[in-house]
Amino acid sequence: MKSLEIALKCHRIIGGYGEGEALVSHEPICFYLTEPETGIVRERSHELAGKNLANKVLVFPSGKASSVVQIDGLFKLASNNVAPKALIVKDVETVLVVSAFIAKVPLVDRLERDPFETIHTGDFVKVDAEKGIVTITKRKP
Amino acid sequence: MKMYLTKEEERILAGEFGEGTQKALELLVAIGDAYDAEKMIPINRAHAASSGQEGDLYFVELLADGDAHCRVPTSTNPVYDIEYFHRLFTSIPEDEAEVARRVMEAYKRVGAILSWSCIPYMAENIPLFGENVAFSESSATPYVNSVIGARTNREAAQSALAAGIIGKAPEYGLLIRENRKGTHLVDVEATLKDEFDYTLLGYYVGKQIGYGIPVLTGISKRPNTEELINFCAMSNVPGAISMFYIPRFTVEAATIEEASQGDIPKDRITVTDYELRQACDELQTTSGKIDFVMLGCPHYTLKQVEEVARLLDGKKIKDGVSFWVCTSATAKVLAERNGYVNVIERAGGHVVVDTCIDEPCWIAYKNKVGMTDSPKCAYYRRFKEAIVARLQDCVEGAIEGKWE
Numbered sequence: 001m002k003s004l005e006i007a008l009k010c011h012r013i014i015g016g017y018g019e020g021e022a023l024v025s026h027e028p029i030c031f032y033l034t035e036p037e038t039g040i041v042r043e044r045s046h047e048l049a050g051k052n053l054a055n056k057v058l059v060f061p062s063g064k065a066s067s068v069v070q071i072d073g074l075f076k077l078a079s080n081n082v083a084p085k086a087l088i089v090k091d092v093e094t095v096l097v098v099s100a101f102i103a104k105v106p107l108v109d110r111l112e113r114d115p116f117e118t119i120h121t122g123d124f125v126k127v128d129a130e131k132g133i134v135t136i137t138k139r140k141p
Numbered sequence: 142m143k144m145y146l147t148k149e150e151e152r153i154l155a156g157e158f159g160e161g162t163q164k165a166l167e168l169l170v171a172i173g174d175a176y177d178a179e180k181m182i183p184i185n186r187a188h189a190a191s192s193g194q195e196g197d198l199y200f201v202e203l204l205a206d207g208d209a210h211c212r213v214p215t216s217t218n219p220v221y222d223i224e225y226f227h228r229l230f231t232s233i234p235e236d237e238a239e240v241a242r243r244v245m246e247a248y249k250r251v252g253a254i255l256s257w258s259c260i261p262y263m264a265e266n267i268p269l270f271g272e273n274v275a276f277s278e279s280s281a282t283p284y285v286n287s288v289i290g291a292r293t294n295r296e297a298a299q300s301a302l303a304a305g306i307i308g309k310a311p312e313y314g315l316l317i318r319e320n321r322k323g324t325h326l327v328d329v330e331a332t333l334k335d336e337f338d339y340t341l342l343g344y345y346v347g348k349q350i351g352y353g354i355p356v357l358t359g360i361s362k363r364p365n366t367e368e369l370i371n372f373c374a375m376s377n378v379p380g381a382i383s384m385f386y387i388p389r390f391t392v393e394a395a396t397i398e399e400a401s402q403g404d405i406p407k408d409r410i411t412v413t414d415y416e417l418r419q420a421c422d423e424l425q426t427t428s429g430k431i432d433f434v435m436l437g438c439p440h441y442t443l444k445q446v447e448e449v450a451r452l453l454d455g456k457k458i459k460d461g462v463s464f465w466v467c468t469s470a471t472a473k474v475l476a477e478r479n480g481y482v483n484v485i486e487r488a489g490g491h492v493v494v495d496t497c498i499d500e501p502c503w504i505a506y507k508n509k510v511g512m513t514d515s516p517k518c519a520y521y522r523r524f525k526e527a528i529v530a531r532l533q534d535c536v537e538g539a540i541e542g543k544w545e
Contacts, residue, residue, distance in 0.1 A: 013175045067277070067297035068192045075196035092175045098297040101168050102200055109175070 006118065006136045010088070011110035012129040014100040018086030019126040022119050022136075023048070023056040028064040031073030031099065039082035054082035057125040059115050060089055063096035071099045078103035086127035088115050088134065108134065144173040144311065145180045153307070161207025161251070165303035172300055173311030182273055182312045186214045187305030188261050190277035190298040191248055193220040193241045193500060200299045202243065204306060205250035215305030216256040216266035217248050218278055218298070219440070219467070219497040226502040237501040251306065257495035258469035259439045260370060262289065265471060270392060273316055275304035279381070280374035280439050280517075286384040288369050290392035292316045295383040315384060321393070322402040323356035323386055326409040330359060331417050336445075337514060337531035339368040340375050341417040344424070344516050347380030349410050356386045356400045363390050367442055374439045378517050424516050427526035432509035434539045436532065437467030438498045438518035443475050445532075446492065450481035452536040453488040459542035464490035467498065490539075499523060512538045 025048050033043035039054030054077075063070055077083040086106040089096065100107035106129040111118065119125060122139040152158065153166045169181065191197060220241045227238055249255060256265035259278050268274045268291035276285045277296035285291045294314040296304070304310040314320055327346055333339060346355055355376075364372070364387065376382040386393065386400035394400035436449065446468055458464045466485060468476065473494050476482045482492045496502065499521040506524040512535050513519055519527035528544050538544035 011174075013171055066279070068190070068194060068197070071297060071299065072192075072194040072196040075199060079195070094172055094175075094295065094300055095297050097172045097175050098168065098299045099196075101171055102196055102299065 004138045006138075008118065008134045008136070009112045010108040010132050010134045012108055012132050013092060013097055014105065014107040015129045016104065016106035017126075017128050017130065018057065018106045019124070020055050020057045020085040022121055022123040022125045023051060023053060023058050023084075024116065024119060024121045025058070025060040026116065027060070028062045029058070029060045030063070030065040030070060031077060032065060032069035034073065034077065036073075036076035037080055037082070039077055053077070053084050056084050057086045057088065057127060058084040059119050060087075062089060062091040063093065063099065067095040067098070070095050071102060074099040074103040074105065078105065086125070086129070088119070088127065090115065108132070144170060144178050146170070150181060159208040161204040161209025162306060164203055164207060165209055165306040168300060168303045169307060169309070169311055173313065176311065176313035178311035178313040180312055181307070181309040182316065183308060184213060184274050184304055184310045185272045186266055186268060187211075187275040187301045188216045188218070188266060188278060188281055189248070189253065189302040189305065190218040191220060191244060192218065192298060193244045195240070197298055198240055198244050198247070201247040201251065201302065204302065205247040209251050209306045211252045211305045212308035213305055214254055214266050215302065216254040216258070216261035218259050219257045219495050220244055221496040221500040221502040222493055225493055226496070230502070230505050232505050233502055251302070253302075253305070256469065258471075259497070260442065260469060263442060263472075264469065273310065275301045275310045277301035279377035280370065282383045283373040283376065283385060284370060286315060286321075287373070287386065287391045287393070292321075295381065319402070321384060322354065322404060323397070323400040324353040324406050324408065325350050325355045326397070326406050327355045327357045328359050328409065328411040329357055330411060330413045332414060333360065333362070333364070333368070335531065336367045336371050338417060339364060340371040340514065340516065341420045342412060343372040343375030344378060345412055345416050345420045347376035347378060347382050348420075350380055350382065352381045354384045354386070355382065356388065356397055356406065358388070358397060360387055360390065367445060370439055370442070374515070374517050378520050421529065424519055424527070424529040427510060428528060428545055430510065430543045431462060431512045431528065431538050433463040433465065433506060433511050434535045435465045435467075435498055435511050435513045435518055436515075436535060437465070438513065438515040441466055441468045441472070443472045446472060446476045446481050446485075447479065448532060449490075449536065450484040452533060453490065454484050456488050456540055458489035458539045462539050462542050464488075464539045466490060466492045467496050468492060468494060470494040512544055
């Protein structure tokens with residue numbers, strides 16, 4: 001079966017290109033609550049608890065927690081080469097922009113379709129923030 | 142939509158003013174794009190909530206190495222007094238000192254005001270009414286917006302520093318009048334006797350509202366500086382309150398109608414003595430024997446240092462209990478001149494500058510029981526158990542070595 005590819009327009013916040021397997025979180029994310037060496041989410045009550053963010057294209061609603069810890073959290077992941085390859089969010093705020101800027105991770109929002117309906121964990125996603133295009137290849141059923 | 146940029150801004154982005162300035166503007170443009178800001182607007186000053194964490198170090202060194210220099214006065218948050226703490230505690234890892242030293246050196250290289258204080262609006266970097274500024278530090282943001290009536294967004298340390306370097310900020314959020322309207326009504330029926338009651342009020346309001354601009358009514362006595370500082374700091378422990386109104390007492394509105402720009406909020410909460418007592422109970426993790434007292438989160442003002450000296454005059458802190466007062470370098474100069482530091486040290490206490498309660502210098506207290514008048518200090522707890530109480534009780538606890 002031929003895999004289905006969907007291209008969607010998005011809004012660039014931090015430029016660059018990143019591709020990888022999608023990891024979808026319906027809950028906000030605090031990067032400080034991951035293991036800095038591996039990228040594994042250690043926030044026990046989180047829906048992604050135990051999952052690994054490393055090299056994924058992370059789809060989530062927004063960031064959370066104080067600016068200092070959030071920025072330091074993503075920076076540490078990036079320093080250890082276990083940051084996500086790109087970030088697709090719904091609601092962006094100053095701290096998340098600063099975090100992605102410092103960690104050099106592409107960040108986009110305003111997909112032309114609801115990202116939570118269009119992208120599922122396991123899909124292969126290319127984020128071309130420079131061109132403002134997200135390409136989704138659906139996981140084979 | 143891309144933000145409008147002036148010719149000079151285009152040249153900065155092209156690197157003509159050096160890499161540090163370029164990076165600073167790149168960050169501000171990204172934030173502007175995120176919020177659909179139309180343009181950058183001039184700011185008069187900035188406050189960078191420097192922290193001595195690795196992400197902070199990376200960014201300030203990136204700017205310093207790229208020859209960036211602050212175009213407007215830009216003050217800095219506390220890190221820790223390296224000499225004082227390493228002399229006293231051999232348990233602090235040397236590499237922590239190295240990070241702190243590099244952070245402090247880099248802020249010096251970019252020409253920041255080395256205030257190392259979280260209350261810079263008291264002395265080192267004071268905004269004026271109506272000024273646009275970029276103040277990070279969750280307790281400074283609401284103070285500047287509400288008490289002074291300058292305009293700032295809730296900045297991260299790095300976005301505030303970048304704004305200080307460029308002398309501009311993207312125009313969005315609380316820099317625009319329409320976005321400064323009250324969102325929640327808070328009926329204060331509780332009796333507010335002192336600073337600690339404002340601490341509890343702030344904590345409770347922050348927790349109930351989470352994110353928004355509360356309008357406080359029912360307060361008949363004018364709050365003083367320290368009471369307002371505490372409200373600002375504690376409402377940002379469980380919440381994110383970047384602005385609030387107490388009509389008549391904060392500067393931007395004399396009435397509820399004015400504070401809410403004619404659109405009176407429907408969300409409404411009431412605070413009585415009961416809620417404040419409950420908030421206080423919730424903050425305690427233990428009682429009994431204490432190992433140390435920590436005051437000055439946020440940094441104590443000169444007046445508060447004087448109050449500590451008055452309470453400790455002629456007394457002795459119990460053997461085995463340490464007693465800390467964190468304040469700004471400028472306040473300490475005057476506290477020394479007025480003899481307060483001498484009184485506190487004679488009683489066995491420390492008065493330290495440049496130091497935040499959330500820094501690695503406190504590692505010796507990791508497994509200890511601390512008493513503080515600050516829920517913020519208890520929240521960032523670098524120690525095991527916390528008792529939160531008013532200043533007089535903290536001093537008594539230090540003398541007795543316990544608090545029941």
